[in-house]
Amino acid sequence: MYLARVEGTAIATKKHPSLNGWRLLICQPLDAEGKAFGAPQVAIDPHGAGLHQMVIISSDGAATRQAVRDPKSPARWMVTAIVDKAGRATAAPKKSAS
Amino acid sequence: MKLGRVIGRVTLSKTIPAFTGGRWLIVSPFTRGHYQQGRQPPSGLSKDPSPVVFDNLGGGMGDTIGYVEGREASMPFDQPTPVDAINAAIMDEVFYSPLP
Numbered sequence: 001m002y003l004a005r006v007e008g009t010a011i012a013t014k015k016h017p018s019l020n021g022w023r024l025l026i027c028q029p030l031d032a033e034g035k036a037f038g039a040p041q042v043a044i045d046p047h048g049a050g051l052h053q054m055v056i057i058s059s060d061g062a063a064t065r066q067a068v069r070d071p072k073s074p075a076r077w078m079v080t081a082i083v084d085k086a087g088r089a090t091a092a093p094k095k096s097a098s
Numbered sequence: 099m100k101l102g103r104v105i106g107r108v109t110l111s112k113t114i115p116a117f118t119g120g121r122w123l124i125v126s127p128f129t130r131g132h133y134q135q136g137r138q139p140p141s142g143l144s145k146d147p148s149p150v151v152f153d154n155l156g157g158g159m160g161d162t163i164g165y166v167e168g169r170e171a172s173m174p175f176d177q178p179t180p181v182d183a184i185n186a187a188i189m190d191e192v193f194y195s196p197l198p
Contacts, residue, residue: 007194007196008192008194009192010189010192010193011189011191011192012189013188016155016186026101026192028130036196039100039127039128039129040128040133040194040196042099042164051195052195061168061169061173071173072174073170074171074184074186075186076166076168076170
């Protein structure tokens with residue numbers, strides 16, 4: 001699963017039938033610093049993520065095939081979550097006053 | 099699924115039975131700096147290597163297609179097939195606006 005930013009949408013009428021009706025979002029995977037890495041991936045989106053929103057995309061084809069209800073679908077990437085806030089723990093955890 | 103522009107085709111003479119009737123497209127993959135915006139794919143070739151993608155949707159030269167890589171590429175076949183990139187969609191239009 002990658003942290004990613006939605007950077008566009010793609011429209012395709014001729015496609016594998018299991019993709020019919022699904023939004024195709026262009027998602028740019030981000031590294032820990034939030035910088036783009038790798039090529040953008042087009043993921044199917046059941047959650048309605050908006051442009052430039054942070055999401056989590058998963059490459060687990062089995063989960064995606066269940067989502068599209070077609071065991072022979074080639075779909076792989078799927079938006080599994082929309083991120084509210086993402087940040088790396090930089091400071092050491094504060095010792096609780098016990 | 100990654101996007102790319104079809105830049106060529108491959109015709110195989112001797113193949114395993116599972117490949118009969120298959121079409122093979124050579125695709126120049128889009129990257130962050132070399133991506134389609136609107137209806138026309140970017141001109142020129144991408145700096146990434148061009149995969150050969152199995153196709154049964156009828157992708158033609160110059161089309162922009164969405165191809166899936168990995169094990170999922172062999173799912174649509176009836177029997178186990180050694181394909182690791184398949185054309186899953188032919189793009190009509192792409193709206194792409196990356197943040198800097």
